Amino acid sequence: MTPSGSASLSDDDDAPAAVSFWQAFAFWLKLGFISFGGPAGQIAIMHQELVERRRWISERRFLHALNYCMVLPGPEAQQLATYIGWLMHRSWGGIVAGGLFVLPSLFILIALSWIYIAFGEMPLVAGLFYGIKPAVTAIVVQATHRIGARALRNPVMWAVAAASFVAIFAADLPFPLIVLAAAVTGFVGGRIAPERFKAGGGHGKAGASWGRALIDDDTPTPPHALFTWGRLLRVGLAGGLLWLIPMGLLIAFYGMENTLTRMAWFFTKAALLTFGGAYAVLPYVYQGAVESYGWLTPHQMIDGLALGETTPGPLIMVVSFVGFVGGYVKAVFGPDSLFLGGAAAAMVVTWFTFLPSFIFILAGGPLIETTHNDLKFTAPLTAITAAVVGVILNLALFFGYHVLWPKGFAGSFDGVSAAIALAAAVALFRFKVNVIHVIAACAVLGLVLKTVL
Template sequence: MASPIDPDIANRQPPAEVTLTEAFWYWLQLGCISFGGPAGQIALMHTDLVEKKRWISEKRFLHALNYCMILPGPEATQLAVYIGWLMHRTRGGILAGALFVLPSLLLLILLSWIYLAFGNQPIVAGILYGIKPAVVAIVLAAAYRIGSRTLKNHWLRGIAVLAFAAIALLHLPFPLIVLGAGIAGWIGGRFLPEKFDVGGTHAQAKSSYGAALLDDTTPTPAHAHFSLARLALVGGIGLVAGAATWLAIAALFGGSSTAAQLGWFFTKAAMLTFGGAYAVLPYVYQGAVDHYHWLTAAQMIDGLALGETTPGPLIMIVAFVGFVGGWSKEIFGATHLLAGGVLGAVVATWFTFLPSFIFIFAGGPLVESTRDNIRLTAPLTAISAAVVGVIVSLAVFFAEQVFHLERTLAQWDWIAMGITLAACIALFRFKAGTIKLIIACAIAGLMVSFFA
């Protein structure tokens, strides 16, 4: 039975129009405080933009989120770009995305330099020893939080379980899993539409928050109407921007240089991987560690730990990978390691995020035109369910690395397991914040290293 609608909330008028200046300060604030990975960032945006500020309705928010979750790249960043674009056209989308990423990039450059310059110090090693088990718990919590929003019935939960088995046991490529889930959703939308409609209704949204500036019934803004000509223009601009940047790097450093390799690799990572940050990391690990040898497996896990301590999208670990690659391969020579690291971080970030902006600016109008078509939204819902299974598989992958599960039972890291267990209790039982949890686990790591 639906909850009764509070008359005061039901009669609440939409907020006033939001200026670009107001949006600037909000997106900058979000970029500085958005800890907790994509799940935490999406929850924060929902709290701010749907519940408190009421810039966008819940149903519209969830529809955009489902689209972003099937795109290659970081779904939280793409969602910010989407909402910024919907409210203030292209400049609003660029503003939202850039401010969402920039604070994290600057902070990760600093942390990467400290890690490479002083990482062999016992205090740094102890901090990382405590943070890495916390990462396992944080990824599990992310899966739970996304799953609690997405897996509303047994059909969707079944898709998540099958996706986990497909990637963790059968080692199927994620694009194939996305395709299978999309087909399942398309079939479900035709024959079981009620099982694949998980978005909030207009009445439900109003019962909790009141009318939004971009409400369910608000007409689509003029710039968000779909046209093939606009799709081709935006796609062409994106291709030119990416190609021109790579050609400039190749002209300066050579087509086979580390800088050019970073650009090409992260273009592929951005274009060929799906499911956001947690799904893209295994691909980045395989390429950066096994193929190009920009960093070691241990450094990759350390980079993820550092990424969890910074605001912004978790996929910003690519900045760490680029920094270590530029440093270790000495892009500017042995006497300018910091400059090489900074260039590597900037190149990795640019080529990772450029496609995300283009996907939103080009595809956003198409998404707006399908908001009420269950046969088109059902595949998105099914793919979102599959992503939950993939995130759980990533937690298993990290656990194997952190706990040394490839070794004999006696060599497993039981202390790290204990830290992860305590972190899970803190997250699931006591709803601890990510930053407080990381600080506590870092202190635990220091204590272990001190008494070891």
């Protein structure tokens, strides 16, 4: 049967049992609450759970889907969850997987944003953040290692990753340009030296050490994942209506100059600019939300980023904080309904930020599925994955700098944060402790140290 059916797709006795829609639902719900660590950490969690432990999808198919998500604007980890959910259980599987990746974070951020804006500074939260930030740094470093070990299988891939790191760290080149250069490198290299640009680097079957997968390298693409122009048209039409109807209602009820309408339009544009993850688009969000519209202050924007870093879900969920604070401060539903106004704004912002991601996956997934054995399509994506390793390493250094030197190199070195980060790294690398346990332990440790110190 197909991945959306109820029987195993593999003829091997070693293949895992089939996964029902509700079994998958339970996993995606759990993932929504444990997806800490930014995109690198979230992708690492999915690889560990779906490829290594549960064997729902093979290494090669997982990386092929990841390559596509890396090219798209938007949160790649959430898109990867949507892609795998769609591949296993059709459109509703993708909608559930992607939706549950976001919803827990949305509700948590609405609650935390309300506490933040209504009650001001919170020493308890500050202490928890003090311990979580070094842990997140260690998680990103570990994820860089894990993804690099899978993607950098030969000297050419190492060279692509190194060039990517230099381009973004030293030359400060924009991420879309790095992706384009990697894609061109893969396209040309796939013709000149095809063995160097195969998924897995040409070193045998990717993921073979974990046994047969439910969706394995040689599993035929299920009928619902095959490309047809009719299916593409239906997805495009549905996606267009899901954007147009709420936008039309906002304009009809509130007008173009209303805060909610402006947020819907602004974050639609932001969603299409998020190449390279949340940090690539944060300057754009800062400029619009703080400087142009005055939805929040610079200090509040920084605090919102801290909340986004330390709650589950994609880091771009910081836009929900921006929406809540903007809706609350602007009193979009009047001074007697401040919380309701903030919550409504957060939901509007989240809807218009993530809708394009679902459309990209449901519309483009069938085309990508038909190319997973075609080198002229896979070689550019393989090179992009290698380039992204360099970009993630740059992100790890970015975290490390801001955690260990919170006031810049001119300020003092934070030895306590360094010790927490080192302890988290040892737990992750040496003892293979679960990510959520590391975060919880570091949060408690940070609270205790902040109270004592």
